[in-house]
Amino acid sequence: MRRFIVIGHKAATAADFKLDDLAGGAGRLDVLLRCINSAFFLSHDIRRDVEVVLILQGPPGPVRTIRLVGSELRYLNPDERSTGALIRNALMRDAKGEERSTPGIYVSARSFQDVLALLDKGTELVYLREDGQDIRGVELPKDVTFVLSDHMDLSPDEEDLLLQYGPRVLTLGPMSYHADHCITIVNNELDRRSL
Template sequence: MKRFLIIGHKALTTGSFSLNDMPGSAGRMDVLCRCVNSCFFLSHDLRRDVECFLVLLGEPDAPKTVKFSGEKVRYLNPDERSAGSLLQKALALPCTETFRESTRGVYVRRGGLKELLEEFRDEEGNPIFAILDENGSDIREIPPETTPTAFILSDHMNFTQEEEEMIKDLKRISAGPKVMHADHTITVILNELDRKNL
């Protein structure tokens, strides 16, 4: 399973935003919607072996995490409004610390980066995630057997000091020599994993 964790620093944690103003009133929810689409869409198909976690840190009830499962998701179309509508429905649900399904393959719970780092660990007890960082090791130079398949990236903002402290010991991976938008980075990384048959 490939996993992407995207932190939305201003993204609203309620479903009361307008689909017509996701860049403004929803706290750059448009960035997260593009990331969702990059995680899953192929030409006339979906990637079923991907999970996408959106950590929402905006008002009024942060943090919350929305999970999209490629294996189970339905009603997702390749446009920002489609992903935004599914996010609205998820965020309208009362939630606890356990994932609750809002629509097929879309889940919401309380909690954020800290909980996900604790939950997803390898056999030695280390977090499985790597950080996507332009100053990291080039993914093309990493052998397939040691290439990570779970990644953390930020929205249009840098990681906060608190986040940097939580991820300071994680491996850092670069998608290439240029700084790209988060959704483009996801596309490039998935292409590299495809080339490595991961």
């Protein structure tokens, strides 16, 4: 299993945003929607061995976590608007416990701390950061979980929390990339290894 956890610091936590305004009123939800696209889409297929966990921390609160499970997903299209509609549907749920909104999409009130605590102990945690070790030189197990941030860096508190779990700190190259581009590059790197 490849897992991508992405924190959306300003991303809407209620379903009252407009699909015409995903980059504005929805708190840069567009970034997270592109992460979904990068994580799951192959040319004529969806990656079944991938899970995406979006942690929405914007207004009005409290935090909402959307989990997308590749092996169960349906109705996912590559464009931002239709994926935005799926996320908005998920945000209409109460999120007591973890609720399914559409096949493969789950919503809960879990925080970043909760999400980390619930991770399978067998997974290798990776924190993607510019000053990390080059991913191309690093062996990774099949079960690996990457932590990324939206257009903002992790806050000091979030970083402290993550570092308590002793993640590998890896980099993808000499430039600083958008989160969705990072996911595409990671997927390609891991595809090359699974042959």
